[in-house]
Amino acid sequence: MQVQTNMPTNKEPCVLALGNFDGVHLGHRRLLEHGLRQAERLGVGLSVLLFEPHPLKVLQPERGIQLLTTNQERLKYFEEIGVNTVFLIPFTREMANTTPEDFVVRILMPLGVVRVVVGFNYSFGAHGKGSPELIQLLGKQYGFGVSVLQAQMLEGRVISSSSIRKALLQGDIALASALLGRSPSLSGTVIHGEERGRLLGYPTANLRSNEDILIPKRGVYAVWANINGAFAAGMMNIGMKPTFHDMYGTSVEVNFFDFNGDLYGQELTIHIEERLRDEKKFDGINELLLQLKTDKIKAQSLLKGLL
Ligand SMILES: Cc1cc2nc3c(=O)[nH]c(=O)nc-3n(C[C@H](O)[C@H](O)[C@H](O)COP(=O)(O)O)c2cc1C
Ligand SMILES: Nc1ncnc2c1ncn2[C@@H]1O[C@H](COP(=O)(O)OP(=O)(O)OP(=O)(O)O)[C@@H](O)[C@H]1O
Known part of the structure; x- marks a missing residue:
């Protein structure tokens, strides 16, 4: 072309x-x-x-x-x-x-x-x-x-671009996918985050996308990406990390389940399959960790069919 x-x-x-x-x-x-x-x-x-x-x-x-x-x-x-x-x-x-x-x-x-x-x-x-x-x-x-x-x-x-934008802002991934004819995706560059994720046992790739790109509704999603030619399943949080911050800009971060490596500076396209839940303010790290474990099991079972 x-x-x-x-x-x-x-x-x-x-x-x-x-x-x-x-x-x-x-x-x-x-x-x-x-x-x-x-x-x-x-x-x-x-x-x-x-x-x-x-x-x-x-x-x-x-x-x-x-x-x-x-x-x-x-x-x-x-x-x-x-x-x-x-x-x-x-x-x-x-x-x-x-x-x-x-x-x-x-x-x-x-x-x-x-x-x-x-x-x-x-x-x-x-x-x-x-x-x-x-x-x-x-x-x-x-x-x-x-x-x-x-x-x-x-x-x-x-079917219109505007109705897809609306669906994504409402977190309706099923509707956005049906109108697009494929799963919605979000591309960006992996940047440095607060480096708390790795301490929690859930290292995350923090994504910065182009300023004109729509960020779907805050919440937790089952996602996957192609990393260096391989399928990588994961879970993404779009939100402000209310457990740790009172005021924080929106961050987009993905924990890939079976990936170990340096992604800083890489361009990633995150394919969004399903919205799992709203982002919540937890009473401390242990509660958050329990929830992340549940999220992971749910995301893994949802994404299994894509392999
Ligand atoms: C799948 C997933 C779900 C998350 N859900 C929440 C949440 O509900 N509430 C919250 O305060 N933080 C949530 N977090 C963010 C964590 O609080 C933690 O800050 C983050 O993983 C570490 O960020 P960092 O990479 O900037 O260090 C979530 C993170 C992930 C990867
Ligand atoms: N559902 C549709 N059926 C037929 N033609 C369409 C449809 N959606 C868009 N088009 C046509 O495709 C071309 C590109 O459309 P455009 O970029 O305006 O998309 P759109 O989805 O209508 O966007 P928006 O919702 O932002 O108005 C135009 O010629 C438009 O008329």
């Missing part, structure tokens, strides 16, 4: 899928699969146009965006699905003010678009005024086809 950060000069014909694709969820997958079939029928490749940073970060910086995927993760999923080219175009305030027609003429046409694939709720151009109907009209005028995919649903619910 090619990633182009400059406007192409060769203008190879392509089918182009449009949107943010945060999370690359089931709805996105079905849209991209439709794009692949169209591309095959037309004998061209499938491209995706992505704005970087996410438009909401530029348009509503005060809201503090909470993304499901990093750029790297989105690109990995696109590659797995079979996308040929990703155009990564900077999103600026000027871009936000582009009229729908200018967007088509200045951005889409130079990409060699023969067909555009969008979802039923796609919006584009200044104030999000461009709709699927408008892009169909512009397609007729400028000579490219347009597919508008109907709303992809799961059990009566429209």
